[in-house]
Amino acid sequence: MKKIALFALNGDPQCFVHVLLNGLDLREKGHDVAVVIEGSATLLIRTLGEEAEEGSDGQMLHRLYEEVKERGLIDCVCRACSHKMGVVDDVERQQLSFGSEMNGHPSMSRYVDDGYEILVF
Numbered sequence: 519m520k521k522i523a524l525f526a527l528n529g530d531p532q533c534f535v536h537v538l539l540n541g542l543d544l545r546e547k548g549h550d551v552a553v554v555i556e557g558s559a560t561l562l563i564r565t566l567g568e569e570a571e572e573g574s575d576g577q578m579l580h581r582l583y584e585e586v587k588e589r590g591l592i593d594c595v596c597r598a599c600s601h602k603m604g605v606v607d608d609v610e611r612q613q614l615s616f617g618s619e620m621n622g623h624p625s626m627s628r629y630v631d632d633g634y635e636i637l638v639f
Contacts, residue, residue, distance in 0.1 A: 521550040523593070523634040525626070529558030531579055534566075537639045538582040541591045552593035552634060553586060554617060554624050559639075560599045564608040587612070598622030 522544055526537040537553060545551045555563065566583040586592060594617030600606045601622075609616065617624025626636055 519548050519550060520544075521552075521632065521634040523552045523554060523626075523629040523636045525554045525556060525636060525638045526559040527557035528639055529561045531562065531566075533639055534559055534562050535579055535582065538579075538586050540637075541586055542582070542589070545589060545591060550634075551591050552629065553591045554593055554596075554629075555614075556596040556599050556624065558599075558603065560595060560603045560605050560609075563595065563600075563612065563614070564605050567608060567612050587614075593617070594624050596623050 524537050524541055526534055528534065537559075541551050541553050562583075566580050568580070592614055594615045595609045597606075597616040597618035598621070600609050600616065619625045619628060629636055
């Protein structure tokens, strides 16, 4: 079993969906997965945390996001980026943890020190 940290930095939903899909796939195959949401990807916490129109692409993304949350794959959300993007309340409402040990941002070195392989999206 490998330990893999998926750092989501890109706020493009088409990129973020790959973080969600790969996180679920890796977990299903027995790996330890930690999703870290940073940068403009923090904006997606607001939109993906809300129900979307039936049959829309947003609904599929919302369902994937909720499954990732339910399985406990989201390790943390960047506190500094959440402030910058105005989503702190959304992060708190969804009961997600903040990472801030590196000047307000999650530190990759923490994951490296814990034996995680890091992938950046």
